[in-house]
Amino acid sequence: MSFPWAKHYEPKHPLMQWIDSRLPLPRFVYNAIGGGYPVPRNLNYFWNFGVLAGVALVIQIVTGIVLAMHFHSSAAEAFNSVNVGIMRDVNAGWFLRFAHANGASMFFIVVYIHMFRGLYYGSYKAPREMVWLLGVVIFLLMMATAFMGYVLPWGQMSFWGAQVITGFFSAIPVVGDWIRVWLLGGYAPDDAALNRFFSLHYLLPFVIAGVIILHIWALHIPGSSNPTGVEVKGEQDTVPFHPYYTAKDGFGVGIFLIFFTALVFFYPDALGHPDNYIPANPLSTPAHIVPEWYFWPFYAILRAFTADFILPAKLWGVLAMFGSILILFFLPWLDKSPVRSANYRPVYRTLFWVLMVDVLVLGYCGGSPADPAYIIASQLASAYYFAHFLIILPIVSRLERPRPLPGSITEAVLGTTKTA
Amino acid sequence: MATEGDPSVLENPRRRDYLQFAAVAVAGVGAGVTVLPLVNSMNPSADVLAASTTEVDLSAIEPGQAIKASFRKQPLFVRHLTQAEIDQADAVPLGELRDPQSLKERTKEGKAQWLVTLGVCTHLGCVPLGAGEGEAKGDYGGYFCPCHGSHYDTAARIRKGPAPKNLEVPAYTFDTDTKITVG
Amino acid sequence: MTSLLMRSIKFLVGLGFVGVLLIALWGTISGLIREGTPQTAEQALHEHPKELHLPSNGPFGKFDLAQLQRGFKVYEKVCAQCHSLNLVSFRELAGLGYNEAEIKKIAKDWPVKQPVFDNKAGTWGERDNTPADRFPKVYYAANGTPPDLSLITKARHDGAAYVYSLMVGYTEKPDAEGAKKFPEALKSPEGLHFNKYFANLHLAMPAPLTDAQIDTVKYTDGTPTTVDQMAQDVSAFLVWTAEPTMQQRHRFGVAVLIFLIFATILGYGAYRNVWRGMKH
Numbered sequence: 001m002s003f004p005w006a007k008h009y010e011p012k013h014p015l016m017q018w019i020d021s022r023l024p025l026p027r028f029v030y031n032a033i034g035g036g037y038p039v040p041r042n043l044n045y046f047w048n049f050g051v052l053a054g055v056a057l058v059i060q061i062v063t064g065i066v067l068a069m070h071f072h073s074s075a076a077e078a079f080n081s082v083n084v085g086i087m088r089d090v091n092a093g094w095f096l097r098f099a100h101a102n103g104a105s106m107f108f109i110v111v112y113i114h115m116f117r118g119l120y121y122g123s124y125k126a127p128r129e130m131v132w133l134l135g136v137v138i139f140l141l142m143m144a145t146a147f148m149g150y151v152l153p154w155g156q157m158s159f160w161g162a163q164v165i166t167g168f169f170s171a172i173p174v175v176g177d178w179i180r181v182w183l184l185g186g187y188a189p190d191d192a193a194l195n196r197f198f199s200l201h202y203l204l205p206f207v208i209a210g211v212i213i214l215h216i217w218a219l220h221i222p223g224s225s226n227p228t229g230v231e232v233k234g235e236q237d238t239v240p241f242h243p244y245y246t247a248k249d250g251f252g253v254g255i256f257l258i259f260f261t262a263l264v265f266f267y268p269d270a271l272g273h274p275d276n277y278i279p280a281n282p283l284s285t286p287a288h289i290v291p292e293w294y295f296w297p298f299y300a301i302l303r304a305f306t307a308d309f310i311l312p313a314k315l316w317g318v319l320a321m322f323g324s325i326l327i328l329f330f331l332p333w334l335d336k337s338p339v340r341s342a343n344y345r346p347v348y349r350t351l352f353w354v355l356m357v358d359v360l361v362l363g364y365c366g367g368s369p370a371d372p373a374y375i376i377a378s379q380l381a382s383a384y385y386f387a388h389f390l391i392i393l394p395i396v397s398r399l400e401r402p403r404p405l406p407g408s409i410t411e412a413v414l415g416t417t418k419t420a
Numbered sequence: 421m422a423t424e425g426d427p428s429v430l431e432n433p434r435r436r437d438y439l440q441f442a443a444v445a446v447a448g449v450g451a452g453v454t455v456l457p458l459v460n461s462m463n464p465s466a467d468v469l470a471a472s473t474t475e476v477d478l479s480a481i482e483p484g485q486a487i488k489a490s491f492r493k494q495p496l497f498v499r500h501l502t503q504a505e506i507d508q509a510d511a512v513p514l515g516e517l518r519d520p521q522s523l524k525e526r527t528k529e530g531k532a533q534w535l536v537t538l539g540v541c542t543h544l545g546c547v548p549l550g551a552g553e554g555e556a557k558g559d560y561g562g563y564f565c566p567c568h569g570s571h572y573d574t575a576a577r578i579r580k581g582p583a584p585k586n587l588e589v590p591a592y593t594f595d596t597d598t599k600i601t602v603g
Numbered sequence: 604m605t606s607l608l609m610r611s612i613k614f615l616v617g618l619g620f621v622g623v624l625l626i627a628l629w630g631t632i633s634g635l636i637r638e639g640t641p642q643t644a645e646q647a648l649h650e651h652p653k654e655l656h657l658p659s660n661g662p663f664g665k666f667d668l669a670q671l672q673r674g675f676k677v678y679e680k681v682c683a684q685c686h687s688l689n690l691v692s693f694r695e696l697a698g699l700g701y702n703e704a705e706i707k708k709i710a711k712d713w714p715v716k717q718p719v720f721d722n723k724a725g726t727w728g729e730r731d732n733t734p735a736d737r738f739p740k741v742y743y744a745a746n747g748t749p750p751d752l753s754l755i756t757k758a759r760h761d762g763a764a765y766v767y768s769l770m771v772g773y774t775e776k777p778d779a780e781g782a783k784k785f786p787e788a789l790k791s792p793e794g795l796h797f798n799k800y801f802a803n804l805h806l807a808m809p810a811p812l813t814d815a816q817i818d819t820v821k822y823t824d825g826t827p828t829t830v831d832q833m834a835q836d837v838s839a840f841l842v843w844t845a846e847p848t849m850q851q852r853h854r855f856g857v858a859v860l861i862f863l864i865f866a867t868i869l870g871y872g873a874y875r876n877v878w879r880g881m882k883h
Contacts, residue, residue: 041881062458063458080690084690084737088466088847089466089467089468090466091457091460091466092458092460094846095457096457096458098852239883244881247870247873247878248874250443250870250873251870251873251874254867254870255867257863261860262860264856265856265859266663266856269757274760274762275758277757277758277845278754278758305623306631307629307630309622309626316623330613334613371640372634375631379627382624383625390613390617391614394613413882413883442869442873443866443869443872443873444873446866446869450863450866467692467735470734
C-alpha cells in the first residue's frame with residue numbers, strides 16, 4: 001500500500017499462483033492482515049482490541065445463525081422458544097444462548113476500550129478521520145442491533161425496552177407519533193414489531209461486517225497509528241503484521257476468550273436483568289426499567305433532562321442522547337491539536353481521565369433508579385460530557401503546550417535521544 | 421540476541437519455533453471442538469426425541485379397510501387384511517422379491533391380519549395411495565406411490581417401480597386385541 | 604461573519620446543552636430542598652433476602668439430588684395447588700434421579716390434566732399427562748395471579764434466597780424502628796398478607812409452608828420435615844427448574860477454562876518467540 005518497503009505477495013505454491021492471477025484475493029488478504037502490511041513496532045496491548053472486536057462479531061454471527069434456527073419470532077411463542085426450546089431441549093442450546101447474550105456484552109466492552117484507545121492516542125486525527133467516522137457508524141449499527149436482539153426473547157425488559165426506545169421517536173414534533181406507530185407496525189410492541197426486529201437483527205451484523213471492511217480499508221491508507229502519535233518515518237519503524245501482530249493478537253484472543261468463558265459458564269446471568277425471565281406482559285410495567293449495561297451512560301443523559309425550556313424536556317433528552325453520540329462524528333474537527341498522543345499532552349491527558357470517570361459515573365447513574373441523588377449526578381456528568389467535547393476540548397487544543405515529541409518511533413522505542 | 425527483525429528467525433524453523441506450531445495446532449483443536457456444539461444443536465432436540473408414542477384403536481377397521489394415523493409427524497398405515505390378501509401375500513416366492521421378507525416377518529405372531537407400516541415410500545418419501553377409501557392400490561393390490569410409480573403388494577412389499585425397500589414396519593405392541601401402541 | 608458563526612457553533616451548541624442541564628439541575632435541587640426525600644414505608648420495612656447456602660450456589664455449585672427430590676415433593680404437595688411449572692417437562696425429572704417408570708407414574712397421577720381439543724366434537728377435553736408433556740398450566744380463579752415458578756429463581760433478584768426468605772418471612776417481626784414510623788404499613792389490606800421480604804410488603808399468597816403442611820409433605824428420607832427445611836428444599840428445587848443444565852454448564856466451564864489457559868500460555872510463548880530480538 002502506501003509504504004514503499006511493504007513486502008509483496010509472492011505465492012510459492014502453483015495453486016496459489018493460479019488463484020492469485022485470476023482473483024487476487026490471497027494478495028488482498030496478505031496486504032490487509034498478512035506480511036504485506038507494515039505496522040508500527042511499538043503498538044501496546046490496547047491495539048489488540050480492533051481484532052478482538054472482529055472476533056466478537058464472528059462469535060455473534062456464528063452463534064446467532066444457529067440460534068435463529070431454533071427461534072420463533074411470534075409474540076406468543078418467542079419467550080418459550082428461547083426459555084424452553086433453546087435453553088432446555090436443543091442440544092447445547094443453553095451454551096449458544098448464553099454465548100450470544102454474553103457475547104454482546106463482550107463486544108461492547110471490547111469496542112468501548114477500542115474507542116477510548118482512539119480518544120487517548122488521538123487516532124481520530126488527520127489523516128485517519130475516515131477510520132474514526134466509519135467506527136462511529138459501526139458503533140451506531142451495533143447499538144441498533146443489540147437493542148433489537150434484546151427484544152427477541154420477549155421478556156418483560158424486552159417488551160418495555162421496545163416500548164421506551166420507540167417512544168423516543170414520539171418526541172419528534174408533529175410526525176413523532178406517526179413514526180413510532182410505523183416503527184412498531186402497531187400501537188404497542190407485538191408480532192409486527194417482533195418480526196421486523198428479528199429480520200433487522202439478522203441483517204445488520206452483515207452490514208456491520210461490510211462497514212468493518214471499509215473501516216480497515218480506510219485504516220490501510222495511512223497505516224495504523226501508534227502510542228507516540230508520531231508517523232512512521234521508515235522501514236525501521238515498522239514490522240510486518242504477520243507474524244508479529246498475528247502472534248500478539250492470538251495471545252490477546254486467548255485472554256479475551258478466558259474472560260468470555262468465565263461469563264458464559266459461571267456467571268451467565270450476571271449482566272442480564274432478572275425481569276427478562278418474566279414473559280412480556282403489556283399490562284404491567286416493571287418497577288425499574290433499565291436497558292442493558294452498555295446503554296447506561298446514554299440512558300443517564302436521556303433522564304438528566306427534566307426541565308422544559310423552550311423545547312419539552314422529553315425532546316431535549318432525546319436530542320441530547322443522540323447528540324452525545326453524534327458529537328463523536330465531529331471530534332476530528334473539535335480537537336485541532338497537531339499532537340495525537342495524550343502522552344505528550346499533559347492537559348488533554350487529565351481531561352481524558354476526567355471524561356473516562358465522567359462516563360463511568362453516567363453509566364452508574366443510568367443503571368440506578370431515578371432517585372434525586374442519581375438525577376443530580378447525571379445532570380452534572382451530562383453537562384461535563386457536552387462541555388468536554390464542545391467547549392473545553394476545542395479551547396484546550398488551541399492553548400495547550402505539548403511536551404516534546406520523539407523524533408521517530410524507533411527513537412522512542414530504543415530510548416536514544418536526538419541522534420536518530 | 422538475534423539481529424533486529426532478522427527474517428531468518430521467522431523463516432527457518434529452529435530453536436523455540438515449535439512454540440508457534442504448537443500454539444497454532446492447539447488453537448486449531450479448540451476451534452474444531454467449538455464446532456461440535458454448533459453442529460450438535462442441529463440434531464433433533466429433546467422434545468422431538470421424546471415425541472410420544474401413538475396409540476391406534478383397531479376396533480373400527482373392517483377387513484379390507486385401512487386407516488391413516490400419524491407417528492412422529494409421519495403418516496402411519498394400519499391395514500386390516502382379508503384372508504384373500506393374506507393368501508396372496510403368502511403365495512409369493514421370497515426369491516422374486518427385491519427386499520425379501522414374508523408377511524409373517526412383517527406382522528405380529530397370531531395377528532397376521534394387522535399390517536402396520538409407515539406411509540412413506542422408500543424411494544423419495546412421498547405418501548403412497550391405497551390406505552384411503554377408493555384410492556388406487558397399484559398392480560399388486562397394496563399401495564401405489566403416484567410420485568414415481570412404485571407398486572407395493574398386500575404385505576406392503578415393493579414389487580415394481582424405483583423404490584428399493586418395502587414400506588417400513590415401525591416398532592409397536594398390542595396393548596389389547598383392538599389397541600396398539602406404536603413407538 | 605459566517606466563518607465566525609461556523610467557528611463558534613460548537614460553543615453555542617455546547618452552552619445550549621449545558622445551560623438546559625443546569626436549569627434542570629436547579630429544578631432537581633430546589634425540588635429536593637422543598638420536598639426532601641421522605642422515606643417510604645417500603646424503604647423502611649422492606650428487607651433484603653436472608654442468606655441461603657445451597658450446594659448449587661457459586662460458580663462450581665452442584666445439585667444435591669436428595670434435596671431436589673424433597674423440594675419436588677414440597678412443590679407437588681403444596682405449591683402446585685396454585686403455581687404451575689409450565690416450562691418444565693415431566694421427562695426432565697430424570698435429572699432429579701427418578702427412573703422412567705417413576706416419571707410415568709408421576710405424570711399419570713398428576714391431578715391437573717393436559718387439555719386436548721376434540722376436533723370432531725369441537726370441544727375441549729383432557730387426558731392424563733405423559734413424560735413428554737410439560738407440567739400443565741394451573742388456572743387460578745381467586746384473588747391474585749400466582750406466577751409460573753419454572754424460572755422464578757432467575758426472575759427475581761437473589762433468586763433462591765428470595766424464595767426461601769419469602770417462605771419463612773411470614774412469621775418474622777418487622778424492623779422495630781420502621782414499624783414505629785409506619786404503623787399503618789403493617790396492616791394488610793383485605794385479602795393480603797404482610798411479608799417484609801416482598802417488595803410491596805403485602806402479597807395475596809398466605810403463608811404456604813406452616814406446621815399444617817408438615818403432615819402433607821412428610822419426608823421419607825429421614826430428613827426432619829420442618830418449615831425451614833421445606834423452604835430450603837423447595838428453593839433448591841426451583842433453582843433446578845430454572846436451569847436443569849446448570850451443573851453440566853459448570854462442568855464444561857472448568858474443562859474449557861483449563862484448555863484456554865493452557866492455549867493462552869502457549870500463545871504467549873509463541874508471541875514472545877516471534878518478537879524475540881525485536882525491541883518494542
